[in-house]
Amino acid sequence: MPVTKDSKKVYLTHASGSSAEVYLYGATVTSFKAASSEGGKVEERLFVSDTAILDGSKAIRGGIPVVFPIFGPPPTDATAFPYHSKLSQHGFARTSIWTLNSEFETSDGGVVVELVLNPTPEITSAFPPPFALSYTLTLTSTTFTASLKITNPGSAALQFQTLLHTYLSTPSHLDALVYPLKGLSYKDKTRGGNTFVEDREKVDVKEETDRVYAGVGPEGKLTLEYGGKEKGGVEVEIGGFVDATIWNPGEKTGSAMGDMHAKGWESFVCVEPGYVSEFYSLEAGKEWVGKMVLKVF
Known part of the structure; x- marks a missing residue:
């Protein structure tokens, strides 16, 4: 079966041998295994810390956590953001239980699942503005697509930031290179x-x-090279998102993380498409879509 599930995770398997898995907790993708477009063996393309907390008590360290409706610490302007200012780091989407809404195969053999998150009483008590999140994940032989749709069913504009906090595995962060970014402000x-x-x-x-x-x-x-094009890497195609965060904690900060295994920071680079430089204002009754395609080369 191309899609299987248990109480915690959904598993996607492609006929080519590529695979993916996603936790219902946080809709966090914790694995994407695929061969390159040139062939070769199927390998893990995402990083998850060996000491990541997987019991639902905190956000998973690694994979692709979903950030919504704020990025980073909450805004300090409680007048402009009365609800956002009370949220925890990166918001609640990555620490909420999502629901598997549908699963199917495309005509060309792609494997697709859709997860949804709607306001629960717990979420509404902290964040009253109405919203609906739909997260569609598509696996092919060499690609993995994550498409996040945010809908505003309310009568007033919905203010949000959002990001896909993507931890890409790399043989060594010392050799990794990301481009093209020249000329962009950061x-x-x-x-x-x-x-x-x-x-x-x-x-x-x-x-x-x-x-x-x-x-x-x-x-x-954006392209993440492992250390020269000939050594392979991952292309990150972006749709809807306007920003990208490039992150690696390095030794000092990484060593202080309780859920980062020893020298774990040496094995990943985060390339994170997002809408985070400012808040997006989504009009009542409208929807916004951000899309990321990971393509192995």
């Missing part, structure tokens, strides 16, 4: 949150890196 959280303009053709993450690049989307593509 906010560097390791340098006081100040804004700079990227002047490098390819961006490395040899040191602690925490940057939000603006202007990547709403249609664009």
